[in-house]
Amino acid sequence: MPYKQRIDGRKFDETRPIEAKVGVVPRADGSAMFKIGNTWAYAAVYGPRNLHPKFLQDPQRGILRCNYNMMPFSSTGERVRPGGSRRSKEISLVTEKALLPVLNLDDYPNSVVDVFIELPQTEAGSRCAGICAASMALADAGLNMKDLVCAVSVGKVDDKLLVDLDYSEESYAEGPVADIPIAVMPNSNRITLLQMDGEVKKEELMKLIEMGKKTCMDIYEVQKNALKEKYHEVEV
């Protein structure tokens, strides 16, 4: 059976419904929520703040630390054991690398900017949702930034190229699947995250990256609107 139509009826270049909000964790210096379909991410930023232990400090610039964590009840299936896994550590790392290029940490020597990403509910695309939330939270924290970061997964299911794979597509059994999370800096048009699992031809990959970039521009609008909702212009 070729994959003719998406299981949930979406167009091939259509994402699941997106919702975004800024300032959801009042105690944090910056925070945001990003929901795409059934995947739901929170991000909170603390800092720049003092970094301990001292030997980790960089006297030239501040450092960024990201932590990706799935809540124990966030997955269909058995409980996710708290405390992090090899997977969550790797995602924390690639998230950090995806966000670092938009930050200018030169002004914060010896300090750390902590980003905590928490997922109450997941169904595919959680690292991308986390990155979207985190970049909004960094902006909310008032950090010096060159751009936002927008992320989405693109991929190939059977012979179809599509954006924002859901669980049924990631686990499609009747044909080959490629899952490719990417993150984009929308203004400078650069890629800050690229991973791939599955099989795909190079030409298809290049086409998918273009599809991803286009979708990221739509996500960028959602992020900007959410930020503007908190930081609206005031008439003088």
Place this chain on the structure above:
Amino acid sequence: MYKELRSHVIGLLNSNVRLDGRKPSEYRQPIELEYSIVKTAEGSARVKIGETDVIVGVKLEVGEPYPDSPDEGTIIVGAELLPMSNPEFELGPPGIQAIELARVVDRGIRESNAIDFKKLCITPGEKVWLVIIDICPINDAGNLFDASSLAALAALKDTKYPAFDGDKVDYKHKTDKKLELEKEPIGVTVIKIGNKLIIDPDIEEEKVIDSRITVASLEDGTLCALQKGGDFPLTTEDIDEMLDIGIDKAKELRKYL
């Protein structure tokens, strides 16, 4: 350490006012309770008390019973003080604060017999349901105890069994069968600062408390679990008054269920 803050808080309490303008036995407002907010959990709820924001999710798993109670399932309560929710929380395994929170919530449910563990039995000696309750604060603006205990009860009320064919649990399909609750325990934490009693401390007040009692009680006022905390002792008169406040305020929280 917080000498000035403490004397300021006590000074205000002497005229029956708190830092944020509340009366001593007033909860922050608004209090909000939402059910079924996490689709991946078998039951879930979110409670907000003022700016404090807690999500509790329940997962059901099939496991083996303890050898000394072969026909009983059990509950497991975990609390993670997420570093997202409070600048003072750190990554890493649960510290003593998280463990105490989880155990206080656990005892309210366990000791009230809110869940009949025998009804969680599938095959005696072999298979029972494990009810796993996880507490995750989104924003800790004080009084995680009361918010967590209310959210845990609400999440249990929301819990439905997933399909089980005798061998494997099919988490994609929830049945209509609800987790039965025999009782509904609610925890209220009463705080003593100086010689004043308050409830629902905010972050500043939590820094200067002398002692606290978390009182878990049922609809008819029966007590089902207690926990005293804080560095200072209490008189029996204190305890008498604190229990009254705890039982009385539980009735107020119950309205949000």
